[in-house]
Amino acid sequence: MDPLHRPKGRQTRASILDAALGLAAHVGLEGLSIGVLAEILGMSKSGVFAHFGSREALQIAVIQTYHQRFEAEVFRPAMQHPRGLPRLMALLDHWVARVSVEVDAGCLYISGAVEFDDRPGAVREALVDMVRAWHAAMRKALELACEAGDLRPDTDVDQVLFELHGLILALHHDARFLRSSHAVERARSGFKHVLQRYATQTLVWA
Amino acid sequence: MDPLHRPKGRQTRASILDAALGLAAHVGLEGLSIGVLAEILGMSKSGVFAHFGSREALQIAVIQTYHQRFEAEVFRPAMQHPRGLPRLMALLDHWVARVSVEVDAGCLYISGAVEFDDRPGAVREALVDMVRAWHAAMRKALELACEAGDLRPDTDVDQVLFELHGLILALHHDARFLRSSHAVERARSGFKHVLQRYATQTLVWA
Numbered sequence: 001m002d003p004l005h006r007p008k009g010r011q012t013r014a015s016i017l018d019a020a021l022g023l024a025a026h027v028g029l030e031g032l033s034i035g036v037l038a039e040i041l042g043m044s045k046s047g048v049f050a051h052f053g054s055r056e057a058l059q060i061a062v063i064q065t066y067h068q069r070f071e072a073e074v075f076r077p078a079m080q081h082p083r084g085l086p087r088l089m090a091l092l093d094h095w096v097a098r099v100s101v102e103v104d105a106g107c108l109y110i111s112g113a114v115e116f117d118d119r120p121g122a123v124r125e126a127l128v129d130m131v132r133a134w135h136a137a138m139r140k141a142l143e144l145a146c147e148a149g150d151l152r153p154d155t156d157v158d159q160v161l162f163e164l165h166g167l168i169l170a171l172h173h174d175a176r177f178l179r180s181s182h183a184v185e186r187a188r189s190g191f192k193h194v195l196q197r198y199a200t201q202t203l204v205w206a
Numbered sequence: 207m208d209p210l211h212r213p214k215g216r217q218t219r220a221s222i223l224d225a226a227l228g229l230a231a232h233v234g235l236e237g238l239s240i241g242v243l244a245e246i247l248g249m250s251k252s253g254v255f256a257h258f259g260s261r262e263a264l265q266i267a268v269i270q271t272y273h274q275r276f277e278a279e280v281f282r283p284a285m286q287h288p289r290g291l292p293r294l295m296a297l298l299d300h301w302v303a304r305v306s307v308e309v310d311a312g313c314l315y316i317s318g319a320v321e322f323d324d325r326p327g328a329v330r331e332a333l334v335d336m337v338r339a340w341h342a343a344m345r346k347a348l349e350l351a352c353e354a355g356d357l358r359p360d361t362d363v364d365q366v367l368f369e370l371h372g373l374i375l376a377l378h379h380d381a382r383f384l385r386s387s388h389a390v391e392r393a394r395s396g397f398k399h400v401l402q403r404y405a406t407q408t409l410v411w412a
Contacts, residue, residue: 026324113383114320118232162392166372177319186368
């Protein structure tokens with residue numbers, strides 16, 4: 001059995017990714033260094049290296065891990081709610097809750113987009129793929145809300161998605177950079193304004 | 207006369223700042239290096255250093271120069287338009303035009319916010335001051351639109367500002383990171399949706 005695929009190897013890989021996620025949240029994906037990670041973990045540089053093969057592969061693995069956690073925290077719990085506005089609102093609620101945590105740690109999608117917007121390559125492509133994946137998940141939730149009759153059938157789903165995404169970016173900016181205490185409340189009011197424009201009934205959102 | 211305050215000294219300082227702005231747009235404020243700037247300009251490192259005294263002072267001067275250009279390109283031309291919605295719409299139009307250029311070069315406010323969100327110090331403070339300055343200018347334009355009777359007197363100006371800012375962030379993200387060709391159109395539709403909610407008449411925006 002390949003040593004990296006034994007349970008112990010998988011566990012070490014997971015520990016490295018965990019430390020790498022923590023580090024990337026503060027120094028960015030480009031700040032990730034195998035040397036610093038080895039120091040944090042009390043491992044040799046070659047030991048860390050053996051699990052990924054290259055810094056680029058490590059960066060991509062970090063993006064994928066971040067995405068899995070995002071799905072687990074934001075998208076999957078929302079699926080428990082009935083399709084339509086209830087699911088859409090649950091999704092946005094979980095997102096806001098996550099951003100509130102990320103006030104301290106930063107969001108890899110947002111910092112990654114700024115770091116890699118003009119750096120072509122495999123890392124940028126991995127980031128774009130992840131952003132497109134959650135765009136697609138949001139679009140699906142919006143389409144289901146139209147089908148369920150909660151949003152008007154003529155709703156411009158991509159426009160709504162753009163506006164909701166903007167509110168999340170503003171929430172991040174104001175909460176994390178300006179340390180504003182009103183950002184969550186403003187984002188939630190913004191979500192209501194956007195969705196109410198297309199809703200077939202008056203929106204009730206606790 | 208202090209050599210740095212002679213016309214020649216001012217001209218050299220301006221050339222350094224110009225090169226530094228171009229460099230920062232691509233590598234970020236933290237990527238600014240006096241060595242690289244000296245190379246670009248064919249000057250000695252000590253020659254560049256003499257004009258600023260420290261890398262931090264250079265970073266702050268770059269932020270201030272960026273802000274002056276932003277004011278000259280976005281805010282000042284909008285002041286030619288009558289106060290109220292015409293001025294507000296001109297302001298947003300100039301902003302969108304500027305972002306369209308920045309698809310290639312990046313926005314220092316946005317990249318700076320991500321770079322410095324968890325790095326306390328004088329550079330972060332300079333960035334926050336600049337962002338607060340344009341927030342204040344936008345708030346003023348919105349208040350004048352209320353006074354002019356173009357927006358309802360009960361308009362929540364800070365909420366509108368938050369939503370407009372979100373649309374600008376989404377425009378940047380989609381145009382620069384996702385290379386979307388629809389971002390400008392979506393941002394402009396978003397501006398209309400936000401302003402129409404408070405406008406006293408139907409919005410006409412060419």
